[in-house]
Amino acid sequence: MLFPYKYVPHQMEKMQTxxxxxxxxxxxxxxxxxxxxxxxxxxxxxxxxxxxxxxYGDTQGGDFFYGRVQDIxxxxxxxxxxxxxxxxxxxxxxxxxxxACVNDPALLIAxxxxxxxxxxxxxxxxxxxxxxxxxxxxxxxAVLKQKIGEIDEHYQHFMQxxxxxxxxxxxxxxxxxxxxxxxxxxxxxxxxxxxxxNSINFRNLAPACHECNSxxxxxxDPLRAATGRRKAFYPYSNTSYSIDIxxxxxxxxxxxxxxxxxxxxxxxxxxxxxxxxxxxxxxIEERYKAKLMDxxxxxxxxxxxxxxxxxxxxxxxxxxxxxxxxxxxKRHATKSPFTGANFLKxxxxxxxxxxxxxxx
Numbered sequence: 001m002l003f004p005y006k007y008v009p010h011q012m013e014k015m016q017t018x019x020x021x022x023x024x025x026x027x028x029x030x031x032x033x034x035x036x037x038x039x040x041x042x043x044x045x046x047x048x049x050x051x052x053x054x055x056y057g058d059t060q061g062g063d064f065f066y067g068r069v070q071d072i073x074x075x076x077x078x079x080x081x082x083x084x085x086x087x088x089x090x091x092x093x094x095x096x097x098x099x100a101c102v103n104d105p106a107l108l109i110a111x112x113x114x115x116x117x118x119x120x121x122x123x124x125x126x127x128x129x130x131x132x133x134x135x136x137x138x139x140x141x142a143v144l145k146q147k148i149g150e151i152d153e154h155y156q157h158f159m160q161x162x163x164x165x166x167x168x169x170x171x172x173x174x175x176x177x178x179x180x181x182x183x184x185x186x187x188x189x190x191x192x193x194x195x196x197x198n199s200i201n202f203r204n205l206a207p208a209c210h211e212c213n214s215x216x217x218x219x220x221d222p223l224r225a226a227t228g229r230r231k232a233f234y235p236y237s238n239t240s241y242s243i244d245i246x247x248x249x250x251x252x253x254x255x256x257x258x259x260x261x262x263x264x265x266x267x268x269x270x271x272x273x274x275x276x277x278x279x280x281x282x283x284i285e286e287r288y289k290a291k292l293m294d295x296x297x298x299x300x301x302x303x304x305x306x307x308x309x310x311x312x313x314x315x316x317x318x319x320x321x322x323x324x325x326x327x328x329x330k331r332h333a334t335k336s337p338f339t340g341a342n343f344l345k346x347x348x349x350x351x352x353x354x355x356x357x358x359x360x
Contacts, residue, residue, distance in 0.1 A: 001233035001278050002171040002243050002338070005206055008158045011149035015200045016095075018047045018148075019133070022069055023091055023197070028084050030076040040073075046147050053143040061138040068129035075122040090115075094197040097190065097204050100223055101234040109223065111194050123196075130199045131192050155183040155207065166338040168235070169217075169282050172291060173209030184208060189235055191219045206235040216283040225280070231273040232281075243275065244268060245343060247292075247351035252360070254297045259289045264347075291341065292348055300345050301352065322358040326350060 021044045033040065038055060041048035051069075054062035076084070090110035093100065099107050116123040132138065139151060159177045167173040167184075175184050187208040192199040208217070222232035244267035251261045264285065266275045279285055291297075307320045320328070326349060333342035352358065 001169055001235065001274075002343070003164070003168045004233070004237040004239075005158075005168060005235050006161050007203065007236040008154075008161050010154045010157055010202070012151060012154045013202055014046070014148045015133075015139075015144075016202070018044070018050070019197075019200060021047055024088075026069070027073055027076040028088060030073050031079060031081075031084070033077075036070045036073045050143055050147060057143075059141055061135070061141050062143075064132055065138060068125065068132070072122065072125050072129060075119075075125060091197045094190070094195055095201050095203075097198070097201070098234045098237070100190065101232045103223070103229050103231045109229075110196065111224075112196060113194070115196070126196045127193075130196050133200045134186075134188070134192065151186075152183060154202070155186075158207065164338055167207075167209035167212055169208050169212040169278075170284065170287060171338050171343060172287065172341050173211050175207055175209055184210070185213050187213045187217065189222060191221060193219050194221055203236055211287070212282050216287070217281050220281045222277055222281050225277070230277050232277045233274045241271060242268075243271070243343075245288075245347045247344075247347040249348075249351050249355055252352070252355065252357040254293070254301060257293045257297070259286075259293070262289045262292060264288060288344060291344065296341070296345075297348055300349055304349065304358070322349075322353055326353060 021041075025043055026040050038048060038052055041051050051066060054066040076087075079087070089108045093107045093109050096107060100109055112123055112127055115126070138144065139148075156178055159175075163177065165174060165177055167175050169187075176182055184207040186205040188199060189204050189206055190198060198204045223229060244265075246265040246267075248263040248265075249257070249261060250263075251257055266272075266279070304322055304325050307325050308322060326346075329342070329346050329349065332339075333346040337343040
């Protein structure tokens with residue numbers, strides 16, 4: 001991830017507080033609390049109003065929510081105190097996205113694959129409920145919108161703060177901002193099909209460009225590779241960092257470049273594990289090489305030549321030399337690294353220059 005988003009508090013977070021209450025105060029206290037009833041929600045007036053409306057109303061989304069909460073309650077009612085404690089640890093761990101990303105060994109992360117072998121029916125109920133929480137059929141219900149607001153409002157508010165205009169997961173895709181009537185999809189960073197308990201946690205939801213979300217990442221797990229747990233960038237990190245990219249080219253003719261002719265090094269070394277995860281999840285190596293070979297690389301070289309040789313030949317005026325061009329580009333890239341993919345453009349042209357091909 002090239003840069004983190006700034007987290008923006010919003011009324012939509014109230015939905016997660018509803019789920020927190022349901023988990024801790026209803027499900028985890030199910031043993032000994034008797035039959036499922038609306039009185040269980042007395043401690044949260046807004047949530048009780050929502051549950052009452054769902055119970056007495058006749059909407060598909062409301063029936064889904066109320067029914068699944070009740071079904072899961074009945075499964076929790078027969079659990080032992082030790083089993084309840086295990087679920088509490090899983091719930092807290094799966095909602096501490098930042099610690100999960102740094103691979104904190106004390107965090108007991110749980111996937112459905114971990115829960116199903118022991119609690120098969122409960123795992124299926126949890127999957128149905130948490131996957132269904134992030135649905136317009138539910139979130140568009142009037143009684144719920146009155147309490148938590150609308151996700152489109154959240155997006156507009158979010159983009160008023162995050163104004164880069166580029167997807168932080170790749171740096172090359174545009175993301176729609178406040179001047180668009182449409183919005184990007186929110187990526188479930190820990191995929192909702194793999195991890196329970198956090199599908200409506202906005203620290204696990206981050207807007208991503210279509211290529212990142214729907215073409216490359218899909219349901220890939222940033223926390224786990226085939227070899228086991230791994231570190232990943234946290235989308236809302238408060239720690240600033242900079243990804244270094246160095247490109248070396250084996251050919252001077254960009255029209256004949258193939259992927260093996262391009263070598264890309266990423267740094268710093270201190271973030272090597274997070275970088276490898278990022279490259280794997282978002283197909284970064286393929287996408288950056290393709291951008292260099294599919295026309296952008298050639299256009300960037302032509303731009304240098306226009307400033308230098310062609311300008312001098314056509315008008316007699318002395319244009320900027322490649323060294324001057326690169327010096328100016330470095331200054332612009334430092335100030336605006338993601339405008340026009342400057343971070344990649346700079347690395348590409350510096351690699352071309354390092355090979356001595358500008359001087360031929």
